[in-house]
Amino acid sequence: MGYNIERGVAARQVNGKYYIVLPQEMKLIKLNSAGSFIFGLLCRHAPEKTIEKKLGAKYGISAERAGKDLADFIKDLKKAKIAR
Amino acid sequence: MLEKELAEISEEKLIPAWAMLELTHRCNLKCSHCYIVKQKKRELSTKEVKNILDQLAEAGNLFLAFTGGEVFLRKDIFEILGYAVEKRFVVTVLTNATLLNSSAIKKLKALGVHELSTSLYSLKAGVFDKITGVAGSFAKALKALQELKKTGLSVRIKCPLMTANCSEKKALTAFAKKNGFKLLFDPVLAPKNDGSAENTGQKLGPEQLAKVVKQHCGGWKYSKKYPEKNVICSAGRNFTAVSPYGEVLPCLQIPYSAGNLRKKSFKELWKNSPVLKKLRGLKLKDLKECAACEKIRYCNRCPGMALLENGDLYGKSKSACEIASIRSRCHG
Numbered sequence: 380m381g382y383n384i385e386r387g388v389a390a391r392q393v394n395g396k397y398y399i400v401l402p403q404e405m406k407l408i409k410l411n412s413a414g415s416f417i418f419g420l421l422c423r424h425a426p427e428k429t430i431e432k433k434l435g436a437k438y439g440i441s442a443e444r445a446g447k448d449l450a451d452f453i454k455d456l457k458k459a460k461i462a463r
Numbered sequence: 464m465l466e467k468e469l470a471e472i473s474e475e476k477l478i479p480a481w482a483m484l485e486l487t488h489r490c491n492l493k494c495s496h497c498y499i500v501k502q503k504k505r506e507l508s509t510k511e512v513k514n515i516l517d518q519l520a521e522a523g524n525l526f527l528a529f530t531g532g533e534v535f536l537r538k539d540i541f542e543i544l545g546y547a548v549e550k551r552f553v554v555t556v557l558t559n560a561t562l563l564n565s566s567a568i569k570k571l572k573a574l575g576v577h578e579l580s581t582s583l584y585s586l587k588a589g590v591f592d593k594i595t596g597v598a599g600s601f602a603k604a605l606k607a608l609q610e611l612k613k614t615g616l617s618v619r620i621k622c623p624l625m626t627a628n629c630s631e632k633k634a635l636t637a638f639a640k641k642n643g644f645k646l647l648f649d650p651v652l653a654p655k656n657d658g659s660a661e662n663t664g665q666k667l668g669p670e671q672l673a674k675v676v677k678q679h680c681g682g683w684k685y686s687k688k689y690p691e692k693n694v695i696c697s698a699g700r701n702f703t704a705v706s707p708y709g710e711v712l713p714c715l716q717i718p719y720s721a722g723n724l725r726k727k728s729f730k731e732l733w734k735n736s737p738v739l740k741k742l743r744g745l746k747l748k749d750l751k752e753c754a755a756c757e758k759i760r761y762c763n764r765c766p767g768m769a770l771l772e773n774g775d776l777y778g779k780s781k782s783a784c785e786i787a788s789i790r791s792r793c794h795g
Contacts, residue, residue, distance in 0.1 A: 384551075386548065387575030388546060389577065390525075390551045391480070391520070391523055391525040392523070392630040393469060393476075393478055393480060393523050394472050400577070402577060405553075409465055422551075424635070436589055455766070
């Protein structure tokens with residue numbers, strides 16, 4: 380299963396962190412390191428399982444924890460209308 | 464707050480987070496204050512523009528404004544804008560809006576364009592059309608603004624203040640507020656790109672300028688930028704521009720080419736151009752008369768304006784001096 384970034388969401392990685400502009404409000408937000416790591420993979424259309432695996436490997440966490448963290452992050456992105 | 468952080472990081476790391484891409488110098492209006500000097504050169508093709516967008520995205524550009532001339536004279540404009548949205552830029556389009564009908568505006572909204580920036584010189588057809596040099600242009604611009612309001616697309620009105628429209632500041636402010644448009648007045652007219660001042664005949668006289676600047680003195684804070692940061696300008700640091708012919712410029716008001724994207728990559732030009740290196744190396748002490756000026760804390764000096772007004776990037780900018788003097792008087 381994969382996720383897509385909504386059309387019109389502007390984003391750029393600057394100095395290792397993603398800066399995102401929400402189209403409706405024209406509001407600038409910044410993701411933290413882990414968020415930027417996941418967002419970069421989402422931009423490259425990586426499947427959910429791949430992101431979980433890479434997240435676990437990068438931060439040395441279990442597959443279960445990586446899956447939960449990813450789900451929470453995706454939930455936030457959907458709420459902010461950044462991902463679907 | 465976050466925008467300031469991004470500006471500081473990108474300025475320090477030399478990432479062109481802000482850019483302007485001129486798509487054409489052609490225009491359907493003949494505005495008296497226009498700064499563009501037309502050149503007989505071949506405009507960038509659709510393919511070349513897309514390639515430049517790829518390179519700008521790679522370089523870290525986020526905020527991208529398309530400008531002209533009038534960009535809607537290009538037949539490929541919607542294709543270009545759609546591509547830019549896909550590449551995840553914050554896309555702003557600068558237009559006179561006179562070529563925009565309801566269908567075009569809906570298309571812009573559907574494409575995901577973030578903001579339209581348009582000039583509204585006056586709410587009086589006679590004044591507006593005299594400034595643009597084209598009869599009927601006011602009616603077309605106003606109709607487009609009404610359509611834009613219905614669509615809900617973010618609109619920023621830019622209004623250069625001139626002798627002909629200075630008295631309408633209040634009315635234009637009320638119009639923008641009523642319609643939910645952002646509004647920006649600019650009391651300064653930039654000379655033409657070749658330094659000629661023939662387009663500045665409508666510039667505000669000393670009394671009009673003083674009145675306009677004083678209205679903002681209450682909200683004016685001392686600029687501590689020069690003494691604290693010692694960075695003269697963001698052009699060539701976190702800001703860049705590209706001409707319709709592929710020339711990379713530090714800024715549209717500094718017409719020094721860093722090189723052409725038809726010959727070299729943006730990455731190479733941005734990193735190695737002597738023009739950009741020189742500009743980045745400018746320090747407060749390099750500004751001849753300005754460095755020791757007692758009014759520097761009131762000054763928003765722009766190197767590009769200094770160059771266009773007086774032919775010297777390092778010299779005084781007449782318009783900045785005038786405004787700094789008024790501000791210093793405001794603060795006693």
